[in-house]
Amino acid sequence: MTLKQDTAILLLSCPDSRGIVASISNFIFAGNGNIIHSDQHTDFDSGTFFMRIEWELGGFNIPLGNIGEEFSKLASKFSMDFRLLFSNSVPRIAVFVSKFDHCLYDLLLKHKSGEIKAQIPIIISNHPDLKPVADYFGIEYRVFSLQDKPREDVEKEELGLLDSLSVDLVVLARYMQILSPAFIKHFPSRIINIHHSFLPAFVGAKPYHQAYRRGVKVIGATSHYVTEELDNGPIIDQDVLRVSHRDSLDDLICKGRELEKTVLTRAVKFHLENKTLVFGNKTVVFD
């Protein structure tokens, strides 16, 4: 979709009831807004309504700073959880890596080409290896070794740095460390991980080894929000590739790299475009 104008985006969920769409579209129309996208979903099991609605800000006569407050009245009437976002605001990402560079390169190249619309003030790693990549793209690279200090202390420093940089989203681009519950709580539904299997198959370490042993005919990758339970957070995206007996373990690892970067980058883009909503342990992705 090609837009010339800045837009506002409402992303919301609430108990389903009559009049929600009418109320929201009246709110926008009353302000002289032109809706350019709208997508909704009703989860009938739980009776929950989800919506993503986007309108042009040109000519909209509620000042930007007041829209949220104005909308709150409506939101409380319908017991909505909502987020208000503006297409011209630029989210800030911290990328965590270890030694593998393929997901990092994919993110940075698409950032450079403008496909990933965000700022990336920092790359954090437990190893110095990928510093040259960061240098090439002109991004600060910080090593936080987990060898010398307890993880708790290291994470505190990391969180301090992330907060000082106003980071909105943490992307684990094949970061081979487990984050503590405290760290995860700091970024609820704002840490995206890539796991190199089609979850829930092959949870945990060395999924390609597990897949090779099992003799599967497809391999996969899964991007998900990180929660306390390992590899069990809400799935954002998944994809697979066919393999055969001809593929060695090294072949699986090599082919899998393509999947990993595709599936991670897609999830990051969905998140940045405010297309994802978490409910329970699932996601709604308004793609």
Added chain:
Amino acid sequence: MTLKQDTAILLLSCPDSRGIVASISNFIFAGNGNIIHSDQHTDFDSGTFFMRIEWELGGFNIPLGNIGEEFSKLASKFSMDFRLLFSNSVPRIAVFVSKFDHCLYDLLLKHKSGEIKAQIPIIISNHPDLKPVADYFGIEYRVFSLQDKPREDVEKEELGLLDSLSVDLVVLARYMQILSPAFIKHFPSRIINIHHSFLPAFVGAKPYHQAYRRGVKVIGATSHYVTEELDNGPIIDQDVLRVSHRDSLDDLICKGRELEKTVLTRAVKFHLENKTLVFGNKTVVFD
């Protein structure tokens, strides 16, 4: 999506302007309707707005027979083209076949299982071969040979039969005859054909032969609305399969059958669920 209630569906297009969504959702809310699905699209090139909106009829306080007329006022205000449909109305399909049975079986089996929600009062063919299939499923089968009479006369008889049966949709399930412009005009955007290539490649006769000669590495199938220009109508759905040098022409034909039936049945379902809108030579498919 699992629905227990009957619903109304509005499918519409109009010049884009402010207030359309608000007006429509107000119309539904004023009647005490609960919107359960809504999807929209704006074509920025032409400034055209498209919408599909569905609401529950339980408790809706405009009588069914009056909804269309009531809505017309709104429609003319925004210069809308619209169709009003009810989930409990059952469209009527005529299936045209020649000698291949795979698409026919797929349609009839999914009709039998309830996946295709329609009535199929008639199967029409230029050959008697598939009568036993029709018999098994308890559907009338009529042969209209094109050997003895001019096509014009045959089509007149066919149209008479279709009209007498109140047929809404004609499905060409590998029907190997070309329809006249007069026939096509009788069912505008209501004749669905399956072409056994990924159009616009391999237009016309024997597309698998053409694909085999060209040495392609994927083969495809395309379902489209029939227009006067051969194989050039608005595309509803397409899909492809990988092939290799190992595949003989017969292999392409065999593998292609799976594609053909999948892509045709999907298109028929989209149409029956009122998810397709034609604009220019393209479709909007609210899947």
Added chain:
Amino acid sequence: MTLKQDTAILLLSCPDSRGIVASISNFIFAGNGNIIHSDQHTDFDSGTFFMRIEWELGGFNIPLGNIGEEFSKLASKFSMDFRLLFSNSVPRIAVFVSKFDHCLYDLLLKHKSGEIKAQIPIIISNHPDLKPVADYFGIEYRVFSLQDKPREDVEKEELGLLDSLSVDLVVLARYMQILSPAFIKHFPSRIINIHHSFLPAFVGAKPYHQAYRRGVKVIGATSHYVTEELDNGPIIDQDVLRVSHRDSLDDLICKGRELEKTVLTRAVKFHLENKTLVFGNKTVVFD
């Protein structure tokens, strides 16, 4: 691949060593055979060599009845496990079903069209529901209820019937019963099951329910040889489809049916064309 002539097929595995291919191709050439297909694989982890080689019988000067014995000398030199098969022999299949008909229809329609080259002397079920399907295709249908007798006794009767019909392959086409170890032992690597998930995810009952709860973005199906451990036999084929939050549990089940039949039929064809070899808990599929 289009063949006019009858062929012989050797399917073999043995410890890898020099001279295997030369010896086998010399054996065929000495008999004046023309090799038309040959595929091989070496599993470097275990040092195992696998081969499928096919040659035309026209002009081959070893009588059919003697080829196996003649080849045995070579086979024992290299410690081969081998199977010798002839393209003009027609394997015999028993299909087991419960109440779902989609996999059964796919098998029977492809059998009817000649795509599945086999005889199907019997369909066995624990329910009478699908008898009309069997009748339409002119195949005997036998109900073995598991309500009245112990499974052990029922299986004995079934095995007696299968043996009396010289059944080579048992296909479980959504058969909702677990077979005993004794039954399985009777058909080693000759029972093919379809499981409606991408194994090893969602083993056991109601995999679509499990997938729906987990919020996956792809669903899958897996065909495998049946072994004693439930859903853990050697995988022959797998495939997946994308789904989204819009898909209800019923949608998963409906979309999954397409996968199930595709993946089961593909596995049956691979087996019948003598393209599968089991080693350990994996398969080599010479597709």
Added chain:
Amino acid sequence: MTLKQDTAILLLSCPDSRGIVASISNFIFAGNGNIIHSDQHTDFDSGTFFMRIEWELGGFNIPLGNIGEEFSKLASKFSMDFRLLFSNSVPRIAVFVSKFDHCLYDLLLKHKSGEIKAQIPIIISNHPDLKPVADYFGIEYRVFSLQDKPREDVEKEELGLLDSLSVDLVVLARYMQILSPAFIKHFPSRIINIHHSFLPAFVGAKPYHQAYRRGVKVIGATSHYVTEELDNGPIIDQDVLRVSHRDSLDDLICKGRELEKTVLTRAVKFHLENKTLVFGNKTVVFD
């Protein structure tokens, strides 16, 4: 496939006849070679036999320099075209680019990671824009402007440079110029191009614009050997992605980039691993 040893690879085609496989495998066995891969194909239409056979050089008792000559005797007996290659020889690639960097990055990153086993002594462009990319990867970058001189003269200089660098393969990584017949003749079946459509649909300029106008539901990319007829050379690989009415022209271009790089890199790898054979206007790809 994980190999520790150096190997020899024979890639050949000849009129089909009895004894080819036996003769070749005897040749290898006589030299004490261990065959680790073998794949063959018979084109029954033309009666042509194709083979790729690979054996370990460890213990092979014909000196490397003599293998070709020794094999020639066999080759002439069967009227074979053959190429003899060694896994330890490293082909040399020239990459041609214009202004788009996505295919170039994909090639260079996979070259850096060792996935593309080749030397890349030169990147040639008609624009200076991508020099920084070449610099980052430490590869020489030469601009040959087509503004100031006739194409004929420019190509002569380019060919001189390529010859001086002993370039084996030319990869057109979204190079937006047409090569002359003379240039193409210099590298028969050794120039690989990526075209951004599923050929033969949308030949020529601006295929995404053509696809957008036609309203297709899949877009594709095609890698092929370059021949004199534009976009009509033997296809090596193709792939596609689903799109919808929601995708603007810019979306097609953006999504297409992923396809282009995947399909180009796959073709380059097939070629470098000596898995491709051209016959007529098609390819055999022993993947």
